[in-house]
Amino acid sequence: MIDENQFLQKLNDAIDHNRITLPTLPEVALKVRDAVEREQSSANQIADIIASDAALSARLLQVANSPLYRGRVTIDNLQMAVARLGVRLVRSLVISLIMQQIFQATSDLLDAKFRQIWEESVEIAALSRVLAANTDHLDKEQAMLAGLIHNIGALPILAFAESHDELLEDAEELDRIIDALSPRIGQRILEMWDFSESLIRVPANFLNLDYTSEGEMDYVDIVLVARLESQMNDNGSIDATTLSQIPAFVKVGLEPEVNIIEIEGVADDIQNIEVMFIS
Template identity: 60%
Template sequence: MIGKAEFFESLQTAINNNQITLPTLPEVALRVRDAVEQENVTAHQIADMVATDAALSARLLQVANSPLYRGRVTIDTIQMAITRLGFKLVRSLVVSLAMKQIFQATSDTLDVRLRTMWEQSVEVAAISRVLAQSITHLDKDQAMLAGLIHNIGALPILTWAESYPELMEDEAALDELVEELTPAIGVQILNTWGFNETLVKAAEQSRNLQYDGGPKADYVDIVIVARLQTQHSNQIASPADWLQVPAFLKVGLDPEIELIEIEGVAEDIESVQGAFL
């Protein structure tokens, strides 16, 4: 069976030779993302961008009227939806819808893996949002976006792995490969997309349990803790070991308590998942 180093080299060669194409975001997603970063952008301007994509427009209206964000008045225009949701959440929704479309497979085997990977990303995003709400210097919607994109590097890895049938048949070996190589490929993709350094770092370091970016929790810390809470990481044997993880200490969550056990948290997580799945 092909080794990790050999696989990584073959994947990089395939990318460089255009044998496999890194995923791209549609133009509307890039335009909305860039517009949100501008201080003088208006809801009307963003609405005009979103309106060019019927599926995206429908999704924003659906989320704006969902239990998580619903107000006393039903939202029936894109501009009203953007005003209610806020620019940063709209950015996350735009990117998530585009990414959900990217996580499509050409075979049943790959489809199962990509769907599982996307569901995990959404769960991490939902938990990241909840965690960031209690940390005043972090933005909950930025944290959610960091959770959404942290697995993006897995997509070309799994796609290229189909070239090696023996690897696809060995789930443990493939899982290990994805865990080790996803950060590096994710950095390549996010740099190509022009994402900011904060989000690139979240993808690069989300699997590094010894990451320590300073005395205060940052978005990498949030995503690391969210991943641990989902129990999708096999690097830590039990909650007792979480005290050894710098990110967990800085986020300040009691390692003896699962986040979903806190009153109201499970409902918040389910609502966010409902908006993105």
């Protein structure tokens, strides 16, 4: 069994000496985020920034015309998409869409693992968006992004594992290392990306069932409950008594007996989100 602290020390050393590079946000995402935060940029200006990335432009138009976001008139240009959706929604969608690029395998050896983590993240994102839609103070698009990035700390671990045959040959050990180290690495990545504190807390705490948010529920609560709901869908029910003792589940306010997937309209929304991100 690999020593976690020793592995983390080696991983941090590799990152510090540029032998392993932490994932970075593409320039187009940074420019869109900065433009929206300045609050003086027009829809046309933001559309011009997005237009510099042909693949992202096509994906955003596709999403704008998807069942989740489309209106009565088909959107056929970026200016119309930004004007229709609004700049803040576009900012969230741009970063969310770019996550799919970041979760790309660095080698054929790890392709299946990258794909597994991405598909799990998309499911959590879809459930998180549904859960946040029922709150007054959380943004459902930010909740979706929180779901997509909750396990982003796994990416440099997987990249580093390429040079450790003992990890590549032992899937259970690799999963254990990811669970142990992903929170710290994920927090470091989002701090480097200058994400908001409300999102930085997500990768840092997504495995902490004892997490207790201050005041109203936050995005960590949402992602924790989304993960529990996903586990219940995959592995059957979790004991109601167990759920009632998890602070996040209590704060979100779901009844332990309720399967969120069975609520009318939820399954369709989740399927539409999965179609957006899994191709």
